[in-house]
Amino acid sequence: MSEITKQKIPCPKCGKLIDIDVWDSIDIPYEMEQKEKVLHNTFFKQTCPECQFSFPLAYKCLYNDMEQKYLIWLAPRLEEEEKAEIAEYNDKLKTDNRLRLAQGGYTYRVVRNDNELREKVLIFDEGLDDRYIETMKLVYVPAFKKNIAKDSKILGLYFDKKSSGEGYQWVLIFDNKPPVIADINMDIYEDMKEKLKDLVEEKTGEGFVQISAPWAMDIMTSRIDGTKPQAQ
Known part of the structure:
Protein backbone atom coordinates (compact mmCIF):
# COMPACT_ATOMS: atom_id res chain seq x y z
CA MET A 1 0.00 0.00 0.00
CA SER A 2 0.98 3.60 -0.48
CA GLU A 3 3.09 5.51 2.01
CA ILE A 4 2.27 9.18 2.52
CA THR A 5 4.74 11.61 4.06
CA LYS A 6 4.25 15.23 5.08
CA GLN A 7 6.59 17.84 3.66
CA LYS A 8 6.82 21.62 3.77
CA ILE A 9 7.49 23.66 0.65
CA PRO A 10 7.51 27.42 0.01
CA CYS A 11 4.67 28.89 -2.03
CA PRO A 12 6.22 30.06 -5.33
CA LYS A 13 4.14 33.26 -5.14
CA CYS A 14 4.15 34.50 -1.54
CA GLY A 15 6.90 32.34 -0.05
CA LYS A 16 4.85 30.99 2.86
CA LEU A 17 5.67 27.42 3.88
CA ILE A 18 2.78 25.09 3.14
CA ASP A 19 2.17 21.47 4.09
CA ILE A 20 1.79 18.89 1.32
CA ASP A 21 1.19 15.15 1.20
CA VAL A 22 3.76 13.21 -0.82
CA TRP A 23 2.65 9.78 -2.03
CA ASP A 24 5.29 7.20 -2.90
CA SER A 25 2.75 5.31 -5.04
CA ILE A 26 -0.84 5.18 -6.25
CA ASP A 27 -2.12 1.62 -6.08
CA ILE A 28 -5.12 0.69 -8.20
CA PRO A 29 -7.79 -0.61 -7.44
CA TYR A 30 -7.28 0.38 -3.79
CA GLU A 31 -6.99 4.14 -4.37
CA MET A 32 -9.56 4.92 -7.04
CA GLU A 33 -10.18 8.38 -5.60
CA GLN A 34 -6.55 9.25 -6.29
CA LYS A 35 -6.86 7.85 -9.82
CA GLU A 36 -9.73 10.26 -10.47
CA LYS A 37 -7.54 13.11 -9.26
CA VAL A 38 -4.80 12.01 -11.68
CA LEU A 39 -7.32 11.98 -14.54
CA HIS A 40 -8.60 15.43 -13.59
CA ASN A 41 -5.08 16.87 -13.17
CA THR A 42 -5.64 17.67 -9.50
CA PHE A 43 -3.53 15.01 -7.76
CA PHE A 44 -0.31 17.03 -8.02
CA LYS A 45 -2.02 20.41 -7.69
CA LYS A 60 8.68 10.96 -7.94
CA CYS A 61 5.77 8.55 -7.67
CA LEU A 62 4.86 5.06 -8.90
CA TYR A 63 1.43 4.49 -10.44
CA ASN A 64 0.58 0.80 -10.12
CA ASP A 65 -2.55 -0.63 -11.76
CA MET A 66 -2.69 -4.19 -10.49
CA GLU A 67 -5.83 -5.03 -12.46
CA GLN A 68 -4.65 -3.94 -15.90
CA LYS A 69 -1.04 -4.76 -15.08
CA TYR A 70 0.93 -1.62 -15.79
CA LEU A 71 3.43 0.41 -13.79
CA ILE A 72 4.20 4.04 -14.57
CA TRP A 73 7.22 5.64 -12.92
CA LEU A 74 6.83 9.40 -12.67
CA ALA A 75 10.34 10.87 -12.62
CA PRO A 76 10.12 14.66 -13.14
CA ARG A 77 13.86 15.28 -13.00
CA LEU A 78 15.13 11.97 -14.40
CA GLU A 79 18.62 12.79 -13.20
CA GLU A 80 21.42 10.30 -12.65
CA GLU A 81 20.06 9.08 -9.31
CA GLU A 82 16.62 8.32 -10.76
CA LYS A 83 18.12 6.76 -13.89
CA ALA A 84 20.20 4.51 -11.65
CA GLU A 85 17.08 3.50 -9.68
CA ILE A 86 15.25 2.63 -12.88
CA ALA A 87 18.23 0.68 -14.24
CA GLU A 88 18.54 -1.21 -10.95
CA TYR A 89 14.84 -2.16 -11.05
CA ASN A 90 15.13 -3.27 -14.67
CA ASP A 91 18.14 -5.43 -13.81
CA LYS A 92 16.19 -6.94 -10.92
CA LEU A 93 13.36 -7.85 -13.29
CA LYS A 94 15.84 -9.91 -15.30
CA THR A 95 17.29 -11.80 -12.34
CA ASP A 96 14.62 -11.95 -9.61
CA ASN A 97 12.32 -14.84 -10.49
CA ARG A 98 9.84 -13.96 -7.74
CA LEU A 99 9.49 -10.43 -9.04
CA ARG A 100 9.15 -11.63 -12.62
CA LEU A 101 6.44 -14.07 -11.54
CA ALA A 102 4.57 -11.47 -9.47
CA GLN A 103 4.68 -8.90 -12.27
CA GLY A 104 4.33 -11.22 -15.25
CA GLY A 105 2.59 -9.54 -18.16
CA TYR A 106 3.16 -6.03 -16.81
CA THR A 107 3.82 -2.99 -19.00
CA TYR A 108 6.43 -0.55 -17.64
CA ARG A 109 6.69 3.13 -18.52
CA VAL A 110 8.60 6.23 -17.41
CA VAL A 111 6.98 9.69 -17.62
CA ARG A 112 8.25 13.17 -16.76
CA ASN A 113 5.17 15.13 -15.65
CA ASP A 114 1.56 14.88 -14.51
CA ASN A 115 0.18 15.45 -18.03
CA GLU A 116 2.18 12.50 -19.36
CA LEU A 117 1.02 10.33 -16.46
CA ARG A 118 -2.62 11.22 -17.12
CA GLU A 119 -2.18 10.49 -20.82
CA LYS A 120 -0.68 7.03 -20.22
CA VAL A 121 -3.47 6.10 -17.79
CA LEU A 122 -6.09 7.17 -20.34
CA ILE A 123 -4.43 5.24 -23.14
CA PHE A 124 -4.12 2.03 -21.13
CA ASP A 125 -7.66 2.36 -19.75
CA GLU A 126 -8.90 2.48 -23.33
CA GLY A 127 -7.03 -0.72 -24.16
CA LEU A 128 -4.73 1.12 -26.59
CA ASP A 129 -0.97 0.91 -27.12
CA ASP A 130 0.91 4.09 -26.21
CA ARG A 131 3.75 3.25 -28.59
CA TYR A 132 1.53 3.72 -31.64
CA ILE A 133 -0.15 6.78 -30.12
CA GLU A 134 3.30 8.34 -29.75
CA THR A 135 4.36 7.54 -33.32
CA MET A 136 1.00 8.80 -34.58
CA LYS A 137 1.73 12.21 -33.07
CA LEU A 138 4.55 12.63 -35.59
CA VAL A 139 1.99 12.48 -38.41
CA TYR A 140 -0.01 15.35 -36.92
CA VAL A 141 2.68 17.68 -35.59
CA PRO A 142 3.82 19.14 -38.97
CA ALA A 143 0.24 20.16 -39.83
CA PHE A 144 -0.25 21.69 -36.38
CA LYS A 145 2.94 23.71 -36.71
CA LYS A 146 1.81 25.11 -40.06
CA ASN A 147 -1.39 26.44 -38.54
CA ILE A 148 -0.15 28.15 -35.39
CA ALA A 149 1.05 31.71 -35.00
CA LYS A 150 4.79 32.24 -35.38
CA ASP A 151 5.01 33.68 -31.87
CA SER A 152 3.45 30.55 -30.33
CA LYS A 153 5.27 27.41 -29.26
CA ILE A 154 3.77 23.95 -28.72
CA LEU A 155 4.69 22.81 -25.21
CA GLY A 156 2.86 19.51 -25.35
CA LEU A 157 0.61 17.30 -27.45
CA TYR A 158 -1.56 14.90 -25.50
CA PHE A 159 -4.00 12.12 -26.30
CA ASP A 160 -7.42 12.57 -24.71
CA LYS A 161 -10.91 11.14 -24.76
CA LYS A 162 -13.74 13.35 -26.01
CA SER A 163 -16.08 14.60 -23.30
CA SER A 164 -18.96 12.88 -25.11
CA GLY A 165 -17.23 9.56 -24.49
CA GLU A 166 -17.21 8.81 -28.22
CA GLY A 167 -13.89 9.10 -30.02
CA TYR A 168 -10.55 10.69 -29.21
CA GLN A 169 -8.86 14.05 -29.58
CA TRP A 170 -5.51 15.78 -29.34
CA VAL A 171 -4.96 18.53 -26.81
CA LEU A 172 -2.25 21.00 -27.83
CA ILE A 173 -0.68 23.01 -25.01
CA PHE A 174 0.93 26.34 -25.96
CA ASP A 175 3.22 28.76 -24.19
CA ASN A 176 1.08 31.85 -24.76
CA LYS A 177 -2.51 30.87 -25.52
CA PRO A 178 -5.28 28.48 -24.41
CA PRO A 179 -5.15 24.79 -25.40
CA VAL A 180 -6.43 23.77 -28.83
CA ILE A 181 -8.45 20.62 -29.53
CA ALA A 182 -8.14 18.52 -32.72
CA ASP A 183 -9.85 15.27 -33.72
CA ILE A 184 -7.86 12.03 -33.99
CA ASN A 185 -8.31 9.70 -36.94
CA MET A 186 -7.91 6.26 -35.38
CA ASP A 187 -7.49 4.70 -38.82
CA ILE A 188 -3.95 6.09 -38.67
CA TYR A 189 -3.43 4.29 -35.36
CA GLU A 190 -4.51 0.97 -36.88
CA ASP A 191 -2.27 1.58 -39.89
CA MET A 192 0.69 2.24 -37.56
CA LYS A 193 0.03 -1.00 -35.68
CA GLU A 194 0.01 -2.97 -38.91
CA LYS A 195 3.09 -1.42 -40.50
CA LEU A 196 5.31 -0.79 -37.48
CA LYS A 197 4.61 -3.80 -35.28
CA ASP A 198 7.90 -5.65 -35.77
CA LEU A 199 9.98 -2.48 -35.52
CA VAL A 200 8.16 -1.29 -32.40
CA GLU A 201 8.57 -4.64 -30.65
CA GLU A 202 12.30 -4.69 -31.41
CA LYS A 203 12.70 -1.16 -30.13
CA THR A 204 10.85 -1.67 -26.85
CA GLY A 205 13.30 -2.75 -24.20
CA GLU A 206 12.47 -4.85 -21.14
CA GLY A 207 11.37 -3.14 -17.95
CA PHE A 208 10.76 0.58 -17.57
CA VAL A 209 11.08 2.52 -20.84
CA GLN A 210 10.29 6.11 -21.76
CA ILE A 211 7.93 6.06 -24.74
CA SER A 212 8.08 9.69 -25.84
CA ALA A 213 8.71 11.90 -28.88
CA PRO A 214 12.45 11.02 -29.24
CA TRP A 215 11.61 7.30 -29.03
CA ALA A 216 8.91 7.67 -31.70
CA MET A 217 11.23 9.73 -33.91
CA ASP A 218 13.84 6.98 -33.68
CA ILE A 219 11.22 4.45 -34.78
CA MET A 220 10.24 6.50 -37.83
CA THR A 221 13.85 7.30 -38.74
CA SER A 222 14.78 3.62 -38.50
CA ARG A 223 11.89 2.72 -40.78
CA ILE A 224 12.85 5.34 -43.36
CA ASP A 225 16.53 4.40 -43.27
CA GLY A 226 15.79 0.70 -43.28
CA THR A 227 18.15 0.18 -40.37
CA LYS A 228 17.58 -2.37 -37.67
CA PRO A 229 17.09 -0.61 -34.30
CA GLN A 230 18.71 -1.65 -31.05
CA ALA A 231 16.39 -2.12 -28.07
CA GLN A 232 16.88 0.44 -25.33
Whole structure:
Protein backbone atom coordinates (compact mmCIF):
# COMPACT_ATOMS: atom_id res chain seq x y z
CA MET A 1 0.00 0.00 0.00
CA SER A 2 0.98 3.60 -0.48
CA GLU A 3 3.09 5.51 2.01
CA ILE A 4 2.27 9.18 2.52
CA THR A 5 4.74 11.61 4.06
CA LYS A 6 4.25 15.23 5.08
CA GLN A 7 6.59 17.84 3.66
CA LYS A 8 6.82 21.62 3.77
CA ILE A 9 7.49 23.66 0.65
CA PRO A 10 7.51 27.42 0.01
CA CYS A 11 4.67 28.89 -2.03
CA PRO A 12 6.22 30.06 -5.33
CA LYS A 13 4.14 33.26 -5.14
CA CYS A 14 4.15 34.50 -1.54
CA GLY A 15 6.90 32.34 -0.05
CA LYS A 16 4.85 30.99 2.86
CA LEU A 17 5.67 27.42 3.88
CA ILE A 18 2.78 25.09 3.14
CA ASP A 19 2.17 21.47 4.09
CA ILE A 20 1.79 18.89 1.32
CA ASP A 21 1.19 15.15 1.20
CA VAL A 22 3.76 13.21 -0.82
CA TRP A 23 2.65 9.78 -2.03
CA ASP A 24 5.29 7.20 -2.90
CA SER A 25 2.75 5.31 -5.04
CA ILE A 26 -0.84 5.18 -6.25
CA ASP A 27 -2.12 1.62 -6.08
CA ILE A 28 -5.12 0.69 -8.20
CA PRO A 29 -7.79 -0.61 -7.44
CA TYR A 30 -7.28 0.38 -3.79
CA GLU A 31 -6.99 4.14 -4.37
CA MET A 32 -9.56 4.92 -7.04
CA GLU A 33 -10.18 8.38 -5.60
CA GLN A 34 -6.55 9.25 -6.29
CA LYS A 35 -6.86 7.85 -9.82
CA GLU A 36 -9.73 10.26 -10.47
CA LYS A 37 -7.54 13.11 -9.26
CA VAL A 38 -4.80 12.01 -11.68
CA LEU A 39 -7.32 11.98 -14.54
CA HIS A 40 -8.60 15.43 -13.59
CA ASN A 41 -5.08 16.87 -13.17
CA THR A 42 -5.64 17.67 -9.50
CA PHE A 43 -3.53 15.01 -7.76
CA PHE A 44 -0.31 17.03 -8.02
CA LYS A 45 -2.02 20.41 -7.69
CA GLN A 46 -1.19 22.42 -4.57
CA THR A 47 -2.96 25.51 -3.23
CA CYS A 48 -1.40 28.00 -0.84
CA PRO A 49 -3.77 28.69 2.10
CA GLU A 50 -2.23 32.15 2.52
CA CYS A 51 -2.56 33.65 -0.99
CA GLN A 52 -4.76 30.96 -2.65
CA PHE A 53 -2.24 30.53 -5.45
CA SER A 54 -2.58 27.11 -7.13
CA PHE A 55 0.32 25.39 -8.85
CA PRO A 56 1.35 21.90 -10.06
CA LEU A 57 4.06 20.09 -8.13
CA ALA A 58 4.94 16.72 -9.62
CA TYR A 59 7.31 14.49 -7.67
CA LYS A 60 8.68 10.96 -7.94
CA CYS A 61 5.77 8.55 -7.67
CA LEU A 62 4.86 5.06 -8.90
CA TYR A 63 1.43 4.49 -10.44
CA ASN A 64 0.58 0.80 -10.12
CA ASP A 65 -2.55 -0.63 -11.76
CA MET A 66 -2.69 -4.19 -10.49
CA GLU A 67 -5.83 -5.03 -12.46
CA GLN A 68 -4.65 -3.94 -15.90
CA LYS A 69 -1.04 -4.76 -15.08
CA TYR A 70 0.93 -1.62 -15.79
CA LEU A 71 3.43 0.41 -13.79
CA ILE A 72 4.20 4.04 -14.57
CA TRP A 73 7.22 5.64 -12.92
CA LEU A 74 6.83 9.40 -12.67
CA ALA A 75 10.34 10.87 -12.62
CA PRO A 76 10.12 14.66 -13.14
CA ARG A 77 13.86 15.28 -13.00
CA LEU A 78 15.13 11.97 -14.40
CA GLU A 79 18.62 12.79 -13.20
CA GLU A 80 21.42 10.30 -12.65
CA GLU A 81 20.06 9.08 -9.31
CA GLU A 82 16.62 8.32 -10.76
CA LYS A 83 18.12 6.76 -13.89
CA ALA A 84 20.20 4.51 -11.65
CA GLU A 85 17.08 3.50 -9.68
CA ILE A 86 15.25 2.63 -12.88
CA ALA A 87 18.23 0.68 -14.24
CA GLU A 88 18.54 -1.21 -10.95
CA TYR A 89 14.84 -2.16 -11.05
CA ASN A 90 15.13 -3.27 -14.67
CA ASP A 91 18.14 -5.43 -13.81
CA LYS A 92 16.19 -6.94 -10.92
CA LEU A 93 13.36 -7.85 -13.29
CA LYS A 94 15.84 -9.91 -15.30
CA THR A 95 17.29 -11.80 -12.34
CA ASP A 96 14.62 -11.95 -9.61
CA ASN A 97 12.32 -14.84 -10.49
CA ARG A 98 9.84 -13.96 -7.74
CA LEU A 99 9.49 -10.43 -9.04
CA ARG A 100 9.15 -11.63 -12.62
CA LEU A 101 6.44 -14.07 -11.54
CA ALA A 102 4.57 -11.47 -9.47
CA GLN A 103 4.68 -8.90 -12.27
CA GLY A 104 4.33 -11.22 -15.25
CA GLY A 105 2.59 -9.54 -18.16
CA TYR A 106 3.16 -6.03 -16.81
CA THR A 107 3.82 -2.99 -19.00
CA TYR A 108 6.43 -0.55 -17.64
CA ARG A 109 6.69 3.13 -18.52
CA VAL A 110 8.60 6.23 -17.41
CA VAL A 111 6.98 9.69 -17.62
CA ARG A 112 8.25 13.17 -16.76
CA ASN A 113 5.17 15.13 -15.65
CA ASP A 114 1.56 14.88 -14.51
CA ASN A 115 0.18 15.45 -18.03
CA GLU A 116 2.18 12.50 -19.36
CA LEU A 117 1.02 10.33 -16.46
CA ARG A 118 -2.62 11.22 -17.12
CA GLU A 119 -2.18 10.49 -20.82
CA LYS A 120 -0.68 7.03 -20.22
CA VAL A 121 -3.47 6.10 -17.79
CA LEU A 122 -6.09 7.17 -20.34
CA ILE A 123 -4.43 5.24 -23.14
CA PHE A 124 -4.12 2.03 -21.13
CA ASP A 125 -7.66 2.36 -19.75
CA GLU A 126 -8.90 2.48 -23.33
CA GLY A 127 -7.03 -0.72 -24.16
CA LEU A 128 -4.73 1.12 -26.59
CA ASP A 129 -0.97 0.91 -27.12
CA ASP A 130 0.91 4.09 -26.21
CA ARG A 131 3.75 3.25 -28.59
CA TYR A 132 1.53 3.72 -31.64
CA ILE A 133 -0.15 6.78 -30.12
CA GLU A 134 3.30 8.34 -29.75
CA THR A 135 4.36 7.54 -33.32
CA MET A 136 1.00 8.80 -34.58
CA LYS A 137 1.73 12.21 -33.07
CA LEU A 138 4.55 12.63 -35.59
CA VAL A 139 1.99 12.48 -38.41
CA TYR A 140 -0.01 15.35 -36.92
CA VAL A 141 2.68 17.68 -35.59
CA PRO A 142 3.82 19.14 -38.97
CA ALA A 143 0.24 20.16 -39.83
CA PHE A 144 -0.25 21.69 -36.38
CA LYS A 145 2.94 23.71 -36.71
CA LYS A 146 1.81 25.11 -40.06
CA ASN A 147 -1.39 26.44 -38.54
CA ILE A 148 -0.15 28.15 -35.39
CA ALA A 149 1.05 31.71 -35.00
CA LYS A 150 4.79 32.24 -35.38
CA ASP A 151 5.01 33.68 -31.87
CA SER A 152 3.45 30.55 -30.33
CA LYS A 153 5.27 27.41 -29.26
CA ILE A 154 3.77 23.95 -28.72
CA LEU A 155 4.69 22.81 -25.21
CA GLY A 156 2.86 19.51 -25.35
CA LEU A 157 0.61 17.30 -27.45
CA TYR A 158 -1.56 14.90 -25.50
CA PHE A 159 -4.00 12.12 -26.30
CA ASP A 160 -7.42 12.57 -24.71
CA LYS A 161 -10.91 11.14 -24.76
CA LYS A 162 -13.74 13.35 -26.01
CA SER A 163 -16.08 14.60 -23.30
CA SER A 164 -18.96 12.88 -25.11
CA GLY A 165 -17.23 9.56 -24.49
CA GLU A 166 -17.21 8.81 -28.22
CA GLY A 167 -13.89 9.10 -30.02
CA TYR A 168 -10.55 10.69 -29.21
CA GLN A 169 -8.86 14.05 -29.58
CA TRP A 170 -5.51 15.78 -29.34
CA VAL A 171 -4.96 18.53 -26.81
CA LEU A 172 -2.25 21.00 -27.83
CA ILE A 173 -0.68 23.01 -25.01
CA PHE A 174 0.93 26.34 -25.96
CA ASP A 175 3.22 28.76 -24.19
CA ASN A 176 1.08 31.85 -24.76
CA LYS A 177 -2.51 30.87 -25.52
CA PRO A 178 -5.28 28.48 -24.41
CA PRO A 179 -5.15 24.79 -25.40
CA VAL A 180 -6.43 23.77 -28.83
CA ILE A 181 -8.45 20.62 -29.53
CA ALA A 182 -8.14 18.52 -32.72
CA ASP A 183 -9.85 15.27 -33.72
CA ILE A 184 -7.86 12.03 -33.99
CA ASN A 185 -8.31 9.70 -36.94
CA MET A 186 -7.91 6.26 -35.38
CA ASP A 187 -7.49 4.70 -38.82
CA ILE A 188 -3.95 6.09 -38.67
CA TYR A 189 -3.43 4.29 -35.36
CA GLU A 190 -4.51 0.97 -36.88
CA ASP A 191 -2.27 1.58 -39.89
CA MET A 192 0.69 2.24 -37.56
CA LYS A 193 0.03 -1.00 -35.68
CA GLU A 194 0.01 -2.97 -38.91
CA LYS A 195 3.09 -1.42 -40.50
CA LEU A 196 5.31 -0.79 -37.48
CA LYS A 197 4.61 -3.80 -35.28
CA ASP A 198 7.90 -5.65 -35.77
CA LEU A 199 9.98 -2.48 -35.52
CA VAL A 200 8.16 -1.29 -32.40
CA GLU A 201 8.57 -4.64 -30.65
CA GLU A 202 12.30 -4.69 -31.41
CA LYS A 203 12.70 -1.16 -30.13
CA THR A 204 10.85 -1.67 -26.85
CA GLY A 205 13.30 -2.75 -24.20
CA GLU A 206 12.47 -4.85 -21.14
CA GLY A 207 11.37 -3.14 -17.95
CA PHE A 208 10.76 0.58 -17.57
CA VAL A 209 11.08 2.52 -20.84
CA GLN A 210 10.29 6.11 -21.76
CA ILE A 211 7.93 6.06 -24.74
CA SER A 212 8.08 9.69 -25.84
CA ALA A 213 8.71 11.90 -28.88
CA PRO A 214 12.45 11.02 -29.24
CA TRP A 215 11.61 7.30 -29.03
CA ALA A 216 8.91 7.67 -31.70
CA MET A 217 11.23 9.73 -33.91
CA ASP A 218 13.84 6.98 -33.68
CA ILE A 219 11.22 4.45 -34.78
CA MET A 220 10.24 6.50 -37.83
CA THR A 221 13.85 7.30 -38.74
CA SER A 222 14.78 3.62 -38.50
CA ARG A 223 11.89 2.72 -40.78
CA ILE A 224 12.85 5.34 -43.36
CA ASP A 225 16.53 4.40 -43.27
CA GLY A 226 15.79 0.70 -43.28
CA THR A 227 18.15 0.18 -40.37
CA LYS A 228 17.58 -2.37 -37.67
CA PRO A 229 17.09 -0.61 -34.30
CA GLN A 230 18.71 -1.65 -31.05
CA ALA A 231 16.39 -2.12 -28.07
CA GLN A 232 16.88 0.44 -25.33
